[in-house]
Amino acid sequence: MALGRAFSVGLNAFAPRVVEVQANTSRGTPGFSITGLADTALREARDRVRPAVVNSGFKFPDLKVVVALAPANMPKSGPVYDLAMAVSIVLAVPDNKVSSEKVPSTVFLGELGLDGAIRPVRGVLPCLIEARRAGFARAVVPMANTAEAALVAEIEINGASTLGEVCRWLNGEFVLDTSAPLVDDTGPVVPDMTDVVGQSQARRALEIAAAGRHHVLMTGPPGIGKTMLARRLPGILPSLGSDDSLEVTAIHSIAGTLPPARPLIVEPPFIAPHHSVSMTALLGGGTGIAGPGVLSLAHRGVLFLDECAEMGAKALDALRQPLEEGEVRVSRRDGVATYPARIQLVLAANPCPCAPAHDVDCVCSVVTRRRYLGRLSGPLMDRIDIRVRMNPPGNAALLTEAGEPSAAVRARVVAARAAAIARWAQHGWRTNGEVPGPALRGEFRLVPAAMRPVELFLRDGRVTARGADRALRLSWTLADLRGADHPVEDDVAQALLYRDRGGFA
Numbered sequence: 001m002a003l004g005r006a007f008s009v010g011l012n013a014f015a016p017r018v019v020e021v022q023a024n025t026s027r028g029t030p031g032f033s034i035t036g037l038a039d040t041a042l043r044e045a046r047d048r049v050r051p052a053v054v055n056s057g058f059k060f061p062d063l064k065v066v067v068a069l070a071p072a073n074m075p076k077s078g079p080v081y082d083l084a085m086a087v088s089i090v091l092a093v094p095d096n097k098v099s100s101e102k103v104p105s106t107v108f109l110g111e112l113g114l115d116g117a118i119r120p121v122r123g124v125l126p127c128l129i130e131a132r133r134a135g136f137a138r139a140v141v142p143m144a145n146t147a148e149a150a151l152v153a154e155i156e157i158n159g160a161s162t163l164g165e166v167c168r169w170l171n172g173e174f175v176l177d178t179s180a181p182l183v184d185d186t187g188p189v190v191p192d193m194t195d196v197v198g199q200s201q202a203r204r205a206l207e208i209a210a211a212g213r214h215h216v217l218m219t220g221p222p223g224i225g226k227t228m229l230a231r232r233l234p235g236i237l238p239s240l241g242s243d244d245s246l247e248v249t250a251i252h253s254i255a256g257t258l259p260p261a262r263p264l265i266v267e268p269p270f271i272a273p274h275h276s277v278s279m280t281a282l283l284g285g286g287t288g289i290a291g292p293g294v295l296s297l298a299h300r301g302v303l304f305l306d307e308c309a310e311m312g313a314k315a316l317d318a319l320r321q322p323l324e325e326g327e328v329r330v331s332r333r334d335g336v337a338t339y340p341a342r343i344q345l346v347l348a349a350n351p352c353p354c355a356p357a358h359d360v361d362c363v364c365s366v367v368t369r370r371r372y373l374g375r376l377s378g379p380l381m382d383r384i385d386i387r388v389r390m391n392p393p394g395n396a397a398l399l400t401e402a403g404e405p406s407a408a409v410r411a412r413v414v415a416a417r418a419a420a421i422a423r424w425a426q427h428g429w430r431t432n433g434e435v436p437g438p439a440l441r442g443e444f445r446l447v448p449a450a451m452r453p454v455e456l457f458l459r460d461g462r463v464t465a466r467g468a469d470r471a472l473r474l475s476w477t478l479a480d481l482r483g484a485d486h487p488v489e490d491d492v493a494q495a496l497l498y499r500d501r502g503g504f505a
């Protein structure tokens, strides 16, 4: 009986864990099995690992081979363990003459091709952060993942192309690539606000939404720039801080959507699923290593739901809990997994199903109209601080010069965000959009003069208690954008106007 071992790192939902791979050989009917809560996809690794070992010129034991993955109670999936399994098997055969000296301090990540080539895998960033935490000194990763791997400091990254190279490296006969790869640091091109003509109210609403990280709804007839404006929101948002940047990158790493040459995400993501998006695509999960849903891909960024009135009631309802808690809970075969999902929601909708260019041409019945946007009402709408009703720009507006460029708007947004961060720091909130109602009415209650507009609206029944909270929350952002310490009466009065501009009570 002989034993070979190697370490890898796997993902259980979003939680990475170091996995020890042990290859045991013993007398008995020759065969190859994998134990340790391996799913079907992982068991298929046998069909890759054996040819990869043989085709790399090593001996595959002609014995009973059992590869055990520990911890045994962690569900394991995917091809990431291929390389560690192959290394442990090669080491289990003394005739292969491969040294195990570096093995205890190394993690191996990679999928194998039948010829022994090492293919890229998902989740390298979170896996290596965990390996570093667990005290590993170095990692062997697929060459195509080296730029991403290099984002993790204080762990030596070795890029490898084949199993043969890795084994010769273990023997000190080959040098794996440890150079920091060239990183393309040109960001994605975001369209500019300067393209949007007119729509000054909606532009202003978007600026306020960006500054306070408020959820926003835009309604209006087709072809007036709703989608156009929403797509320009990323250009006026502040960049992610370095911690957020790594966190967001880790999620996209697991999803397998990182561009290999530009792996670090530094700008807030903008995710725009179709209104027919499935529940799994929205929330994430599914079988195998859990894919993040669009809600998690939009973490610390923007989730844009265009034509949101066309979305199913179930999907709209599923947004509520993540909006409240900043994370998604998904039931899986092996329990409930939690994924981060702190999103800024941007909704766009036509006011009715027939969507004429001018409201007077609408052919829908009153009931149909009410029902159409009514789908959005209730607890979801309670979270939307800004509702803006857009109208067709007059012909005069279309002839006027270009709008203000994104860079100028962004500068104001960045300054306002900084003020909010300073104010809320000790409370654990980062943006005005996160501040809960009780705090707005309690500790941060405005002076009586500033509260007056809200009280008048409440007394006349023109605003609900929740609507009043939204107005107060928004008034802080208006004050931050003015560079003021706190909102005054006029900020609150203005904020109240954003309450029902979408055509909602």
Ligand SMILES: Nc1ncnc2c1ncn2[C@@H]1O[C@H](COP(=O)(O)OP(=O)(O)OP(=O)(O)O)[C@@H](O)[C@H]1O
Binding pocket: 195, 196, 197, 198, 199, 220, 221, 222, 223, 224, 225, 226, 227, 228, 229, 349, 350, 393
């Ligand atoms: N305010 C505007 N400034 C400049 N171009 C505009 C404006 N509004 C609309 N357009 C032009 O019309 C096109 C359609 O606009 P957009 O897709 O944003 O409309 P929409 O309001 O989302 O309509 P729909 O309800 O049909 O989705 C844009 O690509 C742009 O060329």
Ligand SMILES: [Mg+2]
Binding pocket: 226, 227, 228, 306, 348
């Ligand atoms: Mg549109």
Ligand SMILES: [Zn+2]
Binding pocket: 352, 353, 354, 355, 356, 362, 363, 364
């Ligand atoms: Zn209509």
